[in-house]
Amino acid sequence: MAFSSLYLCFHKYKGGAWKSCDRQTSCRISTPGVTIGETQAPPRYLKDKKVVPEADPPSIEDVNRLYQFFDQSNKLVVLTGAGISTECGIPDYRSPNGAYSSGFKPITHQEFVRSSRARRRYWARSYAGWRQFTAAQPSAAHVALASLEKAGRIHFMITQNVDRLHHRAGSNPLELHGTVYSVICLDCGFSVSRNLFQDELKALNPKWAAAIESLDYGSPGSDKSFGMKQRPDGDIEIDEKFWEEDFHIPTCQKCNGILKPDVVFFGDNLPKERADKAIAIARQSDAFLVLGSSLMTMSAYRLVRAAHEAGAATAIVNIGTTRADDLVPLKLNARLGEIFGRSMQRIFPPAASALMRGYSFAANEVISRGQGREAHHIVKDQFNNQPKDLSPNPNTGGTLNHQIGQNVSRKDKIKFLVTTLIDLKDSKEAVYGALDAWVAWETSFPIGALKNVILALEKQHQWHRVVQVIKWMLSKGQGNTMGTYMQLIRALDMDHRAEEAHQFWVKKVSTDLHSVSWQLCRQMISVYYRNNMLKDLVKLFKELEAFDRKPPDKAIVQRVADAYEMLGLLEEKERVLEKYKDIMNKTEKVHKNPKQEASMKRKNKSG
Known part of the structure; x- marks a missing residue:
């Protein structure tokens, strides 16, 4: 699971005005009418520590191995773990910079169910961390996978993460461990949106909510940020005197029962139906790829084991050791954003065609959402005619430094897109995917070039395509x-x-x-x-x-x-x-x- 935790420095409220606490000493929350003791903040929480584990850039051999794994699969299943979200600012648990490295212990299912005190602590921390947790954006790897899934290159996706970043990128994975975006009743099963639940918490705890909202999450240099750092499960460290006595949590509106995030806490079991479905998907695959997971939880490890035992090809891309290292023949140690960025021009040319505008795969950019499988072959044939330099760059330690279309004129880029659109079958998803890929790495929306694309389509009386291109533009808030x-x-x-x-x-x-x-x-x-x-x-x-x-x-x-x-x-x-x-x-x-x-x-x- 990918949860998050924060250790926040709060402002002290004295005499009706917020006063900044000492950056190195005071790290406790104080609200109007509440007196809280102050304690020393552990220095490790205030360090500007990187969330993403260190790793060498992927070599050409790594890029080729990943491409070959995709190329040889017809029914590929992908399992993602917390490692894919670290590049979005959400820490994992087990990497050197993960939550466990600073002594963090996540709540267990048994604690949450048995202890009202543990529930108050969880929801108080979760409320405080929710704003920053939900501000995370999908990474390049998230969007690359969405592109591949839409194109049919990925048969099915499963994720251990609960952050919904895959959904925001355009994928629809099976959420193995549930999601924090939903809250359920343990007694009657009633569910409610986490955002609505957040509003209820705010209404029940107005003074504390005001204190939380005064924090400046986005500016490390601000006098309101105090070097805050996130952890995996959306909570923060708060003086227990505060949440134990003064934080109120709502109960189920239908049966007055206990409300819990719709996630599988440590010590709990996966719902049988979900676990059986995941196992069946793994066994039916002809290739199983693990991305950003150490596979230390049995619920994840048994999926790759089931795929391996069923005869599927298996591979792992993860920084650090995993539980299945001895089981899987292909293991790559790389950051997901980097290796997918450098592999996409071979794995999925429609997304990589955006690089015709001269951007390097070495950049940690967002790869476009995909189109239909039919578009894959059309664009691939044209893309393969573009000059490429696949030789290693000695200045980057032999890693791939591949740029495409540096000398391609604007006219040729427009012609390339027009030809691609005309050749596609009549599919809105295919057209939108091709357009997403074409503009993916522009520094600004290329409205002028797209106007020329529309004019070119009009000259060829491609009226249906003109409609689709303009509707796509309007859906992006452009061309109004x-x-x-x-x-x-x-x-x-x-x-x-x-x-x-x-x-x-x-x-x-x-x-x-x-x-x-x-x-x-x-x-x-x-x-x-x-x-x-x-x-x-x-x-x-x-x-x-x-x-x-x-x-x-x-x-x-x-x-x-x-x-x-x-x-x-x-x-x-x-x-x-x-x-x-x-x-x-x-x-x-x-x-x-x-x-x-x-x-x-x-x-x-x-x-």
């Missing part, structure tokens, strides 16, 4: 402009999806008609007219009239008049023609094409 809306509405219309264009107009545009450009309104009126959606057309025009929006040209007036006539509303037709007769009688200047004018002049001269 009237110009983008015009492109989307046009593409939907050309893709014979006028009703969908109408729905988009109603939800996204019609609420701001007083400022929507006439160019966009004209386009929507044309869509309604071409698709015989005449009631929607006249409704839109009436709404524009309500804002005193005068149509800019006679073509709009004529279409509205025609729509009224086809609907049998002749009086409305006459009203519109009368109201805008100045526009209808206005002679529009004909704009000649400059090339045509030049051609006419040449003909006149020759004549």
Whole structure:
């Protein structure tokens, strides 16, 4: 399991104002109306100690071995442990820098069930550490695995972790030890969201909650941070006099029973159904890969053992020894973010294609979420035509320092994506995955390049792809402009999806008609007219009239008049023609094409 614990330095509250406690001496919480004794803080909790264990960069041989393991598997199962989350700032237990190294002892199931005092201590610490625990972001390895899972390169994922970082990266693993994001009743089984439970704790303990919220989690140099360090299970060290007497925890709202995080504490057993499912998955695999786990818990060790006994290929990537070192033929000692970063261009080219923009695999970056398996082969064929330098770099101790597409022009990058999108089968997941991969390592969102991609797709009448690209952009919070809306509405219309264009107009545009450009309104009126959606057309025009929006040209007036006539509303037709007769009688200047004018002049001269 990946839990976390903090040792926090708190502010003392005296005379109605917070005062900073001495950084080296006072490390206890104090709230209004509560007097707490002070004790010396162990220096080890205040050190700027790295969470991620030290390890040499992966060698080319390690990268090749990991690639070959993936390449030779058809039904790969991956088991992840706390080691994958250390790069997110969540410590593990057993590494040299882990929680056990500083004397931390996690709560056991028996303690939690038998002792109300232990429960108060757990929930008080958990409440205090929750904000920082939930602020952790998925690592490069998390997102790489999500990419591989979506592409079908990983058959199934199992995790020992309870932090939900895999879910946030886009995976859907079996959570072997449960999750701290859910709270359950030990008596009736009722469950509630951990975030809602956090709000209940806050309501029951307002003074203490105010003290916690005053802390500055994100700034080590702040006078409110005091060198706080996280541990694996979302709790902190607090003077027992405080949580023993003054911290209140809610009971089950249905039966008044004991509430517990939906995790398997030390000393507890996995639910039988979950354990049986995990064993069955391991036995059905043809390859079983362990990432970031020492396998010291039997629940994890027996999975790799079951896979090995069933004849599956087995491998481990972990810093330090594991319980299965003598069982597994392939063991790599490396940080997961580094080895996946350097292997992805071979394991999964769609994600690695993002590196065409010149980023190094040595960087600890986030690899994009994946696409469909069909995209894997298409992009791989094109990617393999790109120049690569797989030779070791002597300046990095012989490790792979591979950069792709350093000299690839912007035009070629756009062409690469357009070709990839066109060749994909009609799958939203595949298109979104390819786009995620393409922009994965940009320092800023490449809106300009994507606009060119859309224009290229329009030229080839790839209207369905244009719709998918624009919707993907909007889902990322990008491209929310009237110009983008015009492109989307046009593409939907050309893709014979006028009703969908109408729905988009109603939800996204019609609420701001007083400022929507006439160019966009004209386009929507044309869509309604071409698709015989005449009631929607006249409704839109009436709404524009309500804002005193005068149509800019006679073509709009004529279409509205025609729509009224086809609907049998002749009086409305006459009203519109009368109201805008100045526009209808206005002679529009004909704009000649400059090339045509030049051609006419040449003909006149020759004549």
